[in-house]
Amino acid sequence: MTSLDTVWVFGDQLNRAIGALSVARPTTHRVLLITAADKIASRPWHPARVALYTRAIEAFASELRDAGFNVDHRHAASMRDGLTAHRAEFSPASVFVTEPNSFTARRLVTELGCEVVESNQFLCHPTVFNEWAGSRKGFKMEDFYRWQRKRLGYLMDGDAPAGGEWNFDEQNRERPPKEGRDRWPVPVDIWATTRDEALQRLEFFVTRVLPMFGPHEDAMLADNWHLAHSVLSPYLNLGLLLPAEVCDRVEAEYRAGRVPINSAEGFIRQVIGWREYVWNFYWRHMPDYASLNHLDARMDLPPVFTGDAPTQMRCVSSILDDVRARGWVHHIPRLMVLGNLALIAGVNPQQFTRWMWDSFVDAAEWVMVPNVIGMSLHADGGKMASKPYAAGGAYIDRMSDYCKDCSFDRTKRVGEDACPFTTLYWDFLLRHADRFVKNPRMSTQVRAAQKLGDAEGVRHRASDVLRRLHLGQI
Numbered sequence: 001m002t003s004l005d006t007v008w009v010f011g012d013q014l015n016r017a018i019g020a021l022s023v024a025r026p027t028t029h030r031v032l033l034i035t036a037a038d039k040i041a042s043r044p045w046h047p048a049r050v051a052l053y054t055r056a057i058e059a060f061a062s063e064l065r066d067a068g069f070n071v072d073h074r075h076a077a078s079m080r081d082g083l084t085a086h087r088a089e090f091s092p093a094s095v096f097v098t099e100p101n102s103f104t105a106r107r108l109v110t111e112l113g114c115e116v117v118e119s120n121q122f123l124c125h126p127t128v129f130n131e132w133a134g135s136r137k138g139f140k141m142e143d144f145y146r147w148q149r150k151r152l153g154y155l156m157d158g159d160a161p162a163g164g165e166w167n168f169d170e171q172n173r174e175r176p177p178k179e180g181r182d183r184w185p186v187p188v189d190i191w192a193t194t195r196d197e198a199l200q201r202l203e204f205f206v207t208r209v210l211p212m213f214g215p216h217e218d219a220m221l222a223d224n225w226h227l228a229h230s231v232l233s234p235y236l237n238l239g240l241l242l243p244a245e246v247c248d249r250v251e252a253e254y255r256a257g258r259v260p261i262n263s264a265e266g267f268i269r270q271v272i273g274w275r276e277y278v279w280n281f282y283w284r285h286m287p288d289y290a291s292l293n294h295l296d297a298r299m300d301l302p303p304v305f306t307g308d309a310p311t312q313m314r315c316v317s318s319i320l321d322d323v324r325a326r327g328w329v330h331h332i333p334r335l336m337v338l339g340n341l342a343l344i345a346g347v348n349p350q351q352f353t354r355w356m357w358d359s360f361v362d363a364a365e366w367v368m369v370p371n372v373i374g375m376s377l378h379a380d381g382g383k384m385a386s387k388p389y390a391a392g393g394a395y396i397d398r399m400s401d402y403c404k405d406c407s408f409d410r411t412k413r414v415g416e417d418a419c420p421f422t423t424l425y426w427d428f429l430l431r432h433a434d435r436f437v438k439n440p441r442m443s444t445q446v447r448a449a450q451k452l453g454d455a456e457g458v459r460h461r462a463s464d465v466l467r468r469l470h471l472g473q474i
């Protein structure tokens with residue numbers, strides 16, 4: 001028998017339709033999957049993340065065996081060792097690999113002499129993005145999104161956007177509903193590890209949850225971890241689901257009249273807009289981007305994040321309980337509570353990125369770094385977001401039910417019971433007034449901060465809050 005070529009599949013490319021594997025056949029190719037011990041041991045990953053990755057790889061190996069492939073699923077000390085041992089045992093003429101999803105892995109496969117095949121895992125390949133971005137000075141997500149809509153044809157009626165508008169965000173920022181808070185169907189609370197299971201989760205989302213996706217997209221509730229979010233990010237990031245099939249399914253429900261346009265558009269915007277934008281942002285700006293610290297934020301990661309100290313901030317404790325339980329919370333707790341706290345407290349961006357990356361099941365460098373450094377902490381000086389997502393207790397109170405049972409008072413910025421978010425928000429504006437007063441989206445808030453009669457009191461309380469945050473006493 002002539003020797004087979006090898007297709008090396010990384011653990012976040014678990015789909016037979018992706019790149020090199022899409023053209024592989026059992027008669028001509030063997031598939032290599034490597035579970036690398038150094039990667040698993042390298043960080044204090046969330047146990048759910050380790051279980052999800054290892055089981056998903058095992059399940060994919062069996063799926064490929066059932067399809068007739070010779071599969072070498074190797075447990076090795078490192079990726080490099082795994083490939084070396086595979087080559088020694090099977091002597092493949094060529095090792096094909098689909099462009100990996102990180103700089104480090106791309107460097108590795110090139111060094112190891114693999115034949116790299118272009119990836120189709122995302123809808124907009126970086127070469128296509130670069131043609132669009134060209135020499136533009138800035139490239140806004142909204143412009144990219146509309147270009148994607150037209151190019152890919154999602155929710156288009158001829159040249160016009162379906163429903164007559166490109167954007168229904170105004171309808172999608174409603175407060176949490178007063179009645180019927182239990183009306184969102186509960187997703188299965190164990191992560192799916194196979195493509196079949198992931199497809200079932202997609203079906204559940206599209207048929208049961210999607211009609212309600214839009215209006216309360218930004219709401220947070222202490223006793224409801226999912227609301228009307230899809231909870232599909234881990235499957236998209238592992239390759240178990242592909243972005244086109246997810247969007248096709250959502251569009252089909254809209255066209256069948258079962259889903260309103262604001263929900264369909266709101267969801268498709270996340271996938272073909274934000275997700276693809278972030279992916280391309282990564283390739284355009286990394287690796288230097290990860291070490292940016294534009295606001296010169298120096299505080300060490302406070303112990304509350306790592307679970308080494310309890311907190312009386314009800315929003316933070318409730319969200320961290322959810323993160324510990326399943327390694328996932330939706331976008332607004334990530335951005336407007338955890339990220340916001342790190343931003344206004346001045347937590348070092350690299351330490352916060354690392355903690356987020358360790359703590360979430362859907363984390364990967366390409367998605368975590370731009371979301372934390374750019375969107376959340378403004379550590380890139382505004383390359384991604386034109387203003388920092390800083391907010392006080394009033395915002396959290398409007399969009400959640402945390403504040404009513406909290407020992408702090410979200411309306412107060414000074415005094416022992418002042419809400420730490422409210423104090424630190426005003427202090428943040430004062431600290432960075434020179435930088436943000438010229439920003440048209442921030443100047444009103446900065447000027448309001450500069451007119452505060454109790455600015456000294458705010459500064460004093462803020463330094464006390466920061467000291468206690470550092471000591472794990474707040």
Ligand SMILES: Cc1cc2nc3c(=O)[nH]c(=O)nc-3n(C[C@H](O)[C@H](O)[C@H](O)COP(=O)(O)OP(=O)(O)OC[C@H]3O[C@@H](n4cnc5c(N)ncnc54)[C@H](O)[C@@H]3O)c2cc1C
Pocket residue numbers: 229230231232233234236237267270271274275276278329330331332334335339356360362363364367368371372375376
């Ligand atoms: C500080 C911070 C860190 C984040 N870290 C991650 C991460 O490590 N992994 C990750 O997948 N997402 C990350 N996100 C983006 C977003 O919060 C999650 O994708 C989303 O909450 C996942 O839940 P869902 O599947 O229910 O999403 P939905 O609300 O149902 O949205 C649908 C899909 O859109 C995509 N999406 C939406 N927003 C973004 C975004 N900003 N960036 C990339 N994809 C997006 C996701 O694939 C998501 O599954 C982060 C956001 C912030 C603010």
Ligand code: SF4
Pocket residue numbers: 312313314315316392393394396397402403404406407408409410419420421422
């Ligand atoms: S009062 Fe402040 S700390 Fe307490 S839940 Fe509200 S925002 Fe969070």
